[in-house]
Amino acid sequence: MRFRISLVFLVITFVSFGQKFRFNSSVGTSLISWHEQQMTLDFAAEISFQNPEKNHKTFIALKTMGNLTGSTIDRSNYTFIEPPMNNFNQPIQPNEVLQAGYRGGEAEAGLIWNTNKRKTNIHLTPLLSFYSRSLARKISSLRSEYIEEEKYSLHGMSGGIGLVIPGKTTFQIQAQIFEPVYEEVTLYGRYVGVPYQSLVSEKLPNFKAKIQLTKGHFGWVINLESLNLGGAENPNSKSIKASQAIIPSTLFTYFF
Numbered sequence: 001m002r003f004r005i006s007l008v009f010l011v012i013t014f015v016s017f018g019q020k021f022r023f024n025s026s027v028g029t030s031l032i033s034w035h036e037q038q039m040t041l042d043f044a045a046e047i048s049f050q051n052p053e054k055n056h057k058t059f060i061a062l063k064t065m066g067n068l069t070g071s072t073i074d075r076s077n078y079t080f081i082e083p084p085m086n087n088f089n090q091p092i093q094p095n096e097v098l099q100a101g102y103r104g105g106e107a108e109a110g111l112i113w114n115t116n117k118r119k120t121n122i123h124l125t126p127l128l129s130f131y132s133r134s135l136a137r138k139i140s141s142l143r144s145e146y147i148e149e150e151k152y153s154l155h156g157m158s159g160g161i162g163l164v165i166p167g168k169t170t171f172q173i174q175a176q177i178f179e180p181v182y183e184e185v186t187l188y189g190r191y192v193g194v195p196y197q198s199l200v201s202e203k204l205p206n207f208k209a210k211i212q213l214t215k216g217h218f219g220w221v222i223n224l225e226s227l228n229l230g231g232a233e234n235p236n237s238k239s240i241k242a243s244q245a246i247i248p249s250t251l252f253t254y255f256f
Helices: 002-016
Strands: 021-033 037-050 056-067 098-113 123-141 146-165 170-189 196-199 206-215 218-229 243-255
Touching: 021 218, 037 098, 037 243, 098 146, 123 170, 123 218, 146 206, 146 218
Parallel strands: none
Antiparallel strands: 021 037, 021 243, 037 056, 056 098, 098 123, 123 146, 146 170, 170 196, 170 206, 206 218, 218 243
16 A cells, blocks of 8 residues: 555656646644634645646645544533433433534645746736535544534535736735535434434535745645535434634645
8 A cells, every 4th residue: 555655656746847747735724713613733735737838727636624622512502412311321411511523624626727837927817616625523522422423515616816926936815715506414423313414505605715925845825714504404303503614724835
């Protein structure tokens, strides 16, 4: 398995010398402000294809994120279904401390125009892509007892525009709007009626902004994302109210 992974990286690096493919990987952190506030550790990667004679490039980008520490849940804002009583499933006490853990990921594949490397003046770069986003919140007690998890999955189209200022250090600003075509909520847990999956009642646009500095093989990115998560009516389980997640993040990037 390790040999296959090493071979893939060698192929990518070799092809990049042909000035058509370029690969980069990133590591960073996010602060998710959702039902609670929580820091995550993020990993990202992107591969792009740019024909030197063309003025556009295609790209595929992936990102994953997971919580570094748990966050205490405000029990006054949280309602769950009581489990059936038996010797192996004791009820959660009203004053018992519960914690939330966040994780998520995103995938994007698209086309960016006006990207010829010979451009030395300030220019705009329109973008159009297919976009997929997931965000999950797992709830457990301090006894490490798993209670439930709600997971949002959003899939749709994204459009945006960027401003590029070339130089020894290239400066870029980009703004995107993401319109979900298909959006669902899945509720997992140890209670009767779950897991249960349903579509959200209202699909709302989501927004993302990015500032990036690139010099040589290194880059630094600041992102700000606004996810508007619609509510879902689950007749076989509990209903989930609409919510919003604000996610600022930063990534340090190396370009191979």
